[in-house]
Amino acid sequence: MTPPSVARERILSRLRAAPQIVMTAPAVLTSPAEQSPETMLEQFRRGIEAFHAEVIDARERTWPIVLAEICATKRIATLMLPPVGMVNLQPWLDGPRLSRFDRPIETLKTELFDATNASLTIADGAIADTGTLIQSDPQRMPRTLSLVPPIHICLLDVRHLYPSLQSAVAATRWAEAMPSNLIFITGPSKTADIQQTMAYGAHGPRELVVLLTEDL
């Protein structure tokens, strides 16, 4: 076997020896025109519901109360919260046992994988045209919190909507400082790998609940 550095040189020199084709850079792609917040919210809602998520509008109410109702109807016994932040939920939630993702995953795996019914996260925004939640800060929202527990409840501040993924890429300027992991979530985990029949809860959450709010 050739040493890896040789492989690199050989591949690059083969590519450089090939005929050069000079092309202009693709034109910067246009985003859809500005839309009103209500239109975008409506679009977002329709989009993510089509992907089997449940959307609950808690804007007129206190969201921890709505959360408590969800925990009761879904019989959630254990709910895991992000490492820090978020109001103290204990007074509102007398049902589920609350825990926090406040240690490295190495010491938390058993609890996360085997003893947590649901997780609560906050989205950093959402994309209207596809109905997609954005999680862009793994320090505030650990990557696995939105993935491992069977039910994922996600808070979304409706003021943070982008018309499309393209416009989100432009507006957030991610390209200048990429988060270690950017995650876009559109619905609960699913698969159609057995005879094209859709089944939910393949490896990630079986259920995704989006709580719309304006006070986070």
Place this chain on the structure above:
Amino acid sequence: MNRPANPPMPINFHANVRRVVANPVLRASFRGAMDFLTAKRATQFPDANAFETLRAQGEQIRQYALSRLPDLLEQLETNLTRNGIQVHWAQTPDEACRLIIDIASRAGGGLVVKGKSMVSEEIELNHALEAAGISALESDMGEYIVQLAGEKPSHIIMPAIHKTKEEIARLFADKVPGVEYTNSVDELIQIGRRVLRDKFRDTRVGLSGVNVAVAETGTLCLVENEGNGRMCTTVPDVHIAITGIEKVVEKLEHVPPLMTLLTRSATGQAITTYFNWISSPRRDGEMDGPKEVHLVLLDNGRSTAYADERLRATLQCIRCGACMNHCPVYARVGGHAYGTTYPGPIGKIVSPHMLGLEATRDLVTASSLCGACGEVCPVKIPIPDLLLQLRQQSQGHSKAPQLPGAGSGHKTLQSIAYRLFAGLYSRPALYRIFGLLATRLRAFSPNQQGAWTRSRVPLRPAGHSLHERMKSRNGAKVK
């Protein structure tokens, strides 16, 4: 998992095809899956003009990236390295396997849990890992099923479409300890979920493919629906990604149009459940994420295709599978008959530079050139034109830079037949004599006509040629 005794090879294409075409269950599985996928895709592109605009953009982004490929690869490497992701280069499947085995052994992984990666199939990674004493476990549901059955994927997006749910139910009951027969799809998926969840939790090394890599930011983008990709890339200590050298684009803003073309063309969804953009291992202050991330860049013939300006277009591919979903040949013979990692139209145009033209000589001819693949391709790869070019190379008639095995498809008898044909059709007198003889002696045409009569009635010339019939008809009119 043991290697099948007679792995289907591209050189056995004709025999493989006969086996599938004679199997009604298999044919129904493929037909059903193709109808499902083509119908779902159609709902995503209701407006032909909008589709044309979008795919022109996709084509341009991919062609531009290829035009700067060596520069972008270096930029990608610089930025990934700056982000803490280690980059490795492999010219051959062998080199790629060795690199991965080394990384996995160093991490102390006796098991590698895998997200979906066609490049890992291309390098036959699972066999190489087993040979080195490391187990590989597929975690995409379709791949898991195929691995359990000791088979290979029959489709690049839906690996287990050749199986009915009853077959999968029996497979699970036989192979998964403690499982009773059930043909409820929900229950079957939950069985897979249970088995694999323990592995995600406890395994030290995860492996994945890459859908597109971004040079300006040093980012690896993955699309998926199940969440197994996120598990493999997030929970284990070490994440190894593997991809072909062609999968790079210059800017982050080039990703959205390509990804929307990919998911809509592949499974008819505006987006997949998860888009996962990885730019670095776990950073200080983060509670999870892998401690090491590696990227293996594989050549395996791609730089040979790159050297030929026309074949370079094969590297535009975003592996959506639409060309196979719309291919009348694939829909009938299925993915295994090709005997290559990538089946269908895309397989016919990329396998020659990976395996040489000799091994794949029957694949380039297995097309009616109906053009469906070229029409649906979201990055406008002119697949039918490339098939013609590869046929010429296979016959040794091309002046383009040669792929290994050029000229190997040449058959003396066939070329004599074509020369006779050309001779007859360019000499009117000879043609008339031939026509007269063929029609008058039609009773003597043979009943056995080789491959033709294996599944068709023998060809017999008509009693009168078209010329004769037109002449007598016109004569009747004049009167």
